[in-house]
Each structure stands twice: as C-alpha cells, then as structure tokens.
Amino acid sequence: MLCVGDLRAGYGRSRVLHGVDFGLRAGELVALLGRNGAGRSTTLKAIMGLVPAQGAVTWQGQALLGRKPFEIARAGVGYVPEGREVFPTLTVRQNLELGRKRGRVPQRWTMPRLFELFPQLAKRRDTAAGVLSGGEQQMLALARTLIGEPGLVLVDEPTEGLAPRLVEQVGQCLVELRRAGLAVLLVEQKLAIALEIADRCLLLGHGRIVFDGTPAQLRERPDLRREWLEV
Ligand SMILES: Nc1ncnc2c1ncn2[C@@H]1O[C@H](COP(=O)(O)OP(=O)(O)OP(=O)(O)O)[C@@H](O)[C@H]1O
Ligand SMILES: [Mg+2]
Numbered sequence: 001m002l003c004v005g006d007l008r009a010g011y012g013r014s015r016v017l018h019g020v021d022f023g024l025r026a027g028e029l030v031a032l033l034g035r036n037g038a039g040r041s042t043t044l045k046a047i048m049g050l051v052p053a054q055g056a057v058t059w060q061g062q063a064l065l066g067r068k069p070f071e072i073a074r075a076g077v078g079y080v081p082e083g084r085e086v087f088p089t090l091t092v093r094q095n096l097e098l099g100r101k102r103g104r105v106p107q108r109w110t111m112p113r114l115f116e117l118f119p120q121l122a123k124r125r126d127t128a129a130g131v132l133s134g135g136e137q138q139m140l141a142l143a144r145t146l147i148g149e150p151g152l153v154l155v156d157e158p159t160e161g162l163a164p165r166l167v168e169q170v171g172q173c174l175v176e177l178r179r180a181g182l183a184v185l186l187v188e189q190k191l192a193i194a195l196e197i198a199d200r201c202l203l204l205g206h207g208r209i210v211f212d213g214t215p216a217q218l219r220e221r222p223d224l225r226r227e228w229l230e231v
Contacts, residue, residue: 001025002047002059002152002183008207009039009046009053016042018207024185026151029178031186031194033229034204040187041082043204044154047185048072048079059152077083078185080152080158084141088130092121095129099144108180108192109146112226117176118143135166142173152183159190191229203228 005019016039016107024030032040046053049069057064064072073079077211086095096111118139124132129140138158145153155174171193178184178199188194194201195215203211203218205228211218218224 005056007055026183027185030200031198032202038204076151078145078153080155084137086129093125099147114143156187
C-alpha cells in the first residue's frame with residue numbers, strides 16, 4: 001500500500017503541492033488527473049524523491065520521503081517519466097537489460113514474460129529503439145521499468161502524442177500490470193482513457209486532491225470536470 005499524507009512540494013519559493021492526501025493498494029490502478037500545471041508530475045517526482053518534499057509517503061510501511069531516488073527504486077517503486085526516454089541507438093533487448101537492477105535476478109518480469117506482455121517488442125527485439133513508433137517506445141519504457149521488479153509503478157502521461165489505437169494498447173498494458181498485482185499510479189491527460197481503465201480517479205486542483213472516487217462517480221459530476229479539468 002502507498003500512503004501519501006499532507007504532501008507538500010514546489011520549486012524554490014513557488015509551492016505547487018499544498019497537502020496532497022491519497023492511498024493506493026496493490027492491484028489497484030489509480031488515475032491522477034488535473035489541468036496542465038496542476039502538479040501531477042510534481043506529485044510523482046515527490047514520491048520518487050526527485051523534488052524536495054514535506055509530509056509523509058510510505059510504501060508497504062517503509063517511509064520514502066527524504067530518501068534518494070535509487071533507494072526508492074530499490075524499495076520497489078518504478079517510475080516512467082514523461083517523454084519515454086529510451087536509448088535510441090541501443091536495441092530493444094539492450095534497453096531492457098539496462099533496466100535490470102544490479103545483482104538482482106528478475107523473478108517475475110523475465111525477458112520472455114515481458115515479450116509475452118508486449119508482443120510488438122518481441123518482434124522488434126533486435127531493432128534500435130530510436131526507430132520504434134511512439135507507442136512502441138512507450139511500451140519499451142514501461143517494460144524496462146518492470147524489469148526492475150517494482151511493486152508500484154508511477155507512469156507519467158504514457159499516451160501523450162499517440163494515435164488512438166496506440167492509446168488503447170498502452171491502456172491495456174497498464175490494465176495487465178494491475179491484473180498482475182502491481183499498484184499503478186497513472187498521470188493522464190485524456191479523461192476518456194482514465195475513466196475506462198482506472199479503478200479510482202483523483203483530481204488535483206490548487207495543490208490538493210479535490211476529488212477521490214470511482215470513474216462512475218466522476219462521470220456523474222460534470223461540475224467537477226468543468227471546475228478542475230476543462231480549459
Ligand atoms: N523544474 C521546475 N522549476 C520550476 N517550476 C516548475 C518546474 N517543474 C514544474 N514547475 C512548475 O510547477 C507547476 C506544476 O508542474 P507539473 O509539471 O507538476 O504540472 P503537471 O500537472 O504535470 O502538468 P503538465 O504535465 O501539463 O505540465 C507548474 O506551474 C510548472 O510550471
Ligand atoms: Mg506533467
């Protein structure tokens with residue numbers, strides 16, 4: 001279980017998060033939604049130790065705040081940043097090998113298991129990552145995070161810039177991760193996909209969680225969508 005309590009973070013003097021509270025269980029896919037600049041990426045970075053933050057963040061009872069990103073990764077938290085950073089000149093397989101944690105043998109997410117989850121990557125295992133499509137690069141970024149055997153994955157806008165068919169595919173991959181028992185925290189701009197795949201939606205506004213409920217509950221609240229999502 002991930003517990004985020006009164007999380008506050010910002011950049012220099014500008015405060016972005018003013019006290020974010022939510023929880024996330026294993027086997028749960030939660031979408032973190034909000035307008036551009038609401039602080040969704042900052043929330044993920046604060047959990048991952050990439051921006052200084054105050055408050056409390058615990059994952060499976062271990063306190064994360066104040067620890068270094070590599071220590072947080074070692075505690076079982078995987079992070080897929082915006083912009084699918086893959087190594088373009090390395091092959092798919094080489095990119096995956098880089099995701100492997102030193103001295104740790106993959107248990108769950110072995111190479112064959114990953115290629116089963118992402119059949120498109122299997123076909124292109126010896127292709128340079130730079131020539132993959134945007135959707136394939138996104139899957140590679142996800143797969144590389146899984147090879148580190150996380151229990152929780154933080155995924156920042158994985159469908160950005162993808163064609164609708166690929167949005168759907170990436171969405172289904174995230175559903176598979178949830179089915180495999182991972183906790184997934186998804187930052188998403190597209191409300192439709194979040195409503196389709198998430199167990200719960202969080203709305204971030206004015207640096208706080210202003211709504212925490214099911215997609216069905218959010219569907220019934222056009223007022224909230226107008227206030228916190230639409231531009
Ligand atoms: N490195 C940084 N230095 C200073 N300010 C930043 C930095 N990164 C983000 N910000 C500011 O913090 C606020 C929240 O940014 P954040 O990246 O968390 O937004 P977001 O909700 O992910 O939205 P989007 O991804 O659409 O930009 C924004 O006002 C942004 O300009
Ligand atoms: Mg962002």
